Amino acid sequence: MKKDIQGSKSRKIIELDKKIISQSYHRDSFGFVYDHAKGDYIYDVEGNKYLDFTASVAVANIGHANDEVIKAIKKQVEKGLHCAFPDFYAELPVHFVEKLLTFVPPHLNNAFLSNSGTESVEAAYKCARWHTYKKWFIAFEHAFHGRTMGSLSMTNSKPVQRERYAPFMPIIHVPFPYIYRMPFATEEECTQYCLDKIEQAMQKHHGDIAGIMVEPIQGEGGYIVPPMDFHRRLKKMCEKHSILYCADEVQSGCFRTGTFLASEQFNVKPDIVSLSKAIGGGIPMGVTLANKQIMDWKQGSHSNTFGGNLIACAAGSASLDYMKKYKLGENAARQGKELMKILNELKEKYECIGDVRGLGLMIGVEIVKDKRTKEHAEELVNEIRKHALQKGLILLEAGKSVIRLCPPLTITKEEVVQAMHILEDAIKQSI
Ligand SMILES: Cc1ncc(COP(=O)(O)O)c(C=O)c1O
Numbered sequence: 001m002k003k004d005i006q007g008s009k010s011r012k013i014i015e016l017d018k019k020i021i022s023q024s025y026h027r028d029s030f031g032f033v034y035d036h037a038k039g040d041y042i043y044d045v046e047g048n049k050y051l052d053f054t055a056s057v058a059v060a061n062i063g064h065a066n067d068e069v070i071k072a073i074k075k076q077v078e079k080g081l082h083c084a085f086p087d088f089y090a091e092l093p094v095h096f097v098e099k100l101l102t103f104v105p106p107h108l109n110n111a112f113l114s115n116s117g118t119e120s121v122e123a124a125y126k127c128a129r130w131h132t133y134k135k136w137f138i139a140f141e142h143a144f145h146g147r148t149m150g151s152l153s154m155t156n157s158k159p160v161q162r163e164r165y166a167p168f169m170p171i172i173h174v175p176f177p178y179i180y181r182m183p184f185a186t187e188e189e190c191t192q193y194c195l196d197k198i199e200q201a202m203q204k205h206h207g208d209i210a211g212i213m214v215e216p217i218q219g220e221g222g223y224i225v226p227p228m229d230f231h232r233r234l235k236k237m238c239e240k241h242s243i244l245y246c247a248d249e250v251q252s253g254c255f256r257t258g259t260f261l262a263s264e265q266f267n268v269k270p271d272i273v274s275l276s277k278a279i280g281g282g283i284p285m286g287v288t289l290a291n292k293q294i295m296d297w298k299q300g301s302h303s304n305t306f307g308g309n310l311i312a313c314a315a316g317s318a319s320l321d322y323m324k325k326y327k328l329g330e331n332a333a334r335q336g337k338e339l340m341k342i343l344n345e346l347k348e349k350y351e352c353i354g355d356v357r358g359l360g361l362m363i364g365v366e367i368v369k370d371k372r373t374k375e376h377a378e379e380l381v382n383e384i385r386k387h388a389l390q391k392g393l394i395l396l397e398a399g400k401s402v403i404r405l406c407p408p409l410t411i412t413k414e415e416v417v418q419a420m421h422i423l424e425d426a427i428k429q430s431i
Contacts, residue, residue: 009262010033011031013045035296040410042065052394053407055406062255062409066319069318073315079374085307109375110294114306114313118145120286121250126153128244131294137169137172142399146250152168172205174399176214180354195233221398224364228266229255247268250274260329274287281315328410333360335407335412335416336362351370353365353425365403378400378401387430393419
């Protein structure tokens with residue numbers, strides 16, 4: 001049944017929003033106004049219920065308003081909200097990090113705490129520059145690392161994000177192996193082309209490159225999965241040139257792809273890792289991880305006010321426990337396979353599905369005008385999302401014309417099947 005999304009309540013809120021909220025935010029919610037959420041479902045102010053295939057942008061990995069997290073937050077609220085951890089010692093943030101370190105490869109044994117993805121990338125960037133004394137960084141075309149000036153300098157996803165903000169930090173952008181859209185016959189040729197370009201960049205600024213920032217799977221840029229040996233070969237090149245390999249796992253981390261870090265899927269050990277989004281269990285948090293020898297900056301060289309916030313650490317800690325207890329990584333891998341199977345069947349049936357790619361529950365469906373020309377179909381993406389929403393499924397886009405599927409890692413097989421029925425109906429209605 002078609003939902004009445006834009007009723008009088010939502011219209012009123014949207015009107016007020018347009019008057020008093022910065023319109024730099026990117027909203028295309030088709031009139032949907034959030035009211036509350038529980039588990040895998042979101043409810044709007046008109047009383048409609050939706051299956052959430054966005055996890056509120058890869059944050060709600062353990063589902064919305066998780067009971068264990070709420071319990072931990074309530075308990076902490078009674079004890080205190082903020083302890084100025086960057087200025088005073090405190091138990092909870094230290095224990096949170098101690099727990100987090102058991103989820104990641106052992107060489108990552110030091111953490112810097114902050115409040116967002118962009119901050120956790122900034123910290124990685126600054127840490128690499130501090131440690132190496134070097135100035136340049138390499139980042140990728142289509143990359144998204146955040147919007148503060150250091151991270152934005154590396155971001156290269158949509159032109160509007162950088163428009164009017166130059167000059168940037170000294171960054172060299174190099175191609176990412178976007179197999180579907182690059183003119184190569186094989187994955188190997190595509191990988192080699194990109195690695196050659198990176199090698200050229202490394203040689204051009206030889207001796208003055210601190211690090212390379214890379215998303216294991218590009219997120220905002222279009223859920224682009226590189227060939228499985230790309231990261232390993234890239235890391236090897238970094239070692240050869242003494243360049244730090246920094247993995248931005250803000251979106252791909254916290255079991256989204258099946259393993260805690262997506263880097264594990266590609267068999268690489270990053271020198272520095274940036275986490276955020278799901279790590280705070282729904283409360284803002286950023287964590288930058290590295291080996292103690294790399295995180296060697298001295299007192300005062302990087303800090304903040306809210307890093308190690310008590311509510312965020314309580315929520316983050318409960319969230320880690322929940323992920324482990326309910327084996328959410330295994331569920332992500334299992335449901336991801338199920339989704340890929342159904343999506344590949346849909347790809348055979350519909351001319352507008354050009355490509356289906358992903359790992360675990362980080363899956364992109366590239367929508368095109370026709371399979372042969374691969375022309376982007378931006379408007380069709382919007383139509384499909386709108387019709388899906390009207391049928392009770394929330395979807396996000398990514399890149400130029402990609403539907404991104406990143407549901408909570410708690411979804412069930414029944415919900416996967418239900419979501420794919422809705423998606424197919426929405427496609428039929430939109431083409
Ligand atoms: C890979 C990646 N890095 C960094 C960021 C920036 O995170 P935030 O919006 O919390 O600053 C994002 C946000 O989407 C992201 O996907």
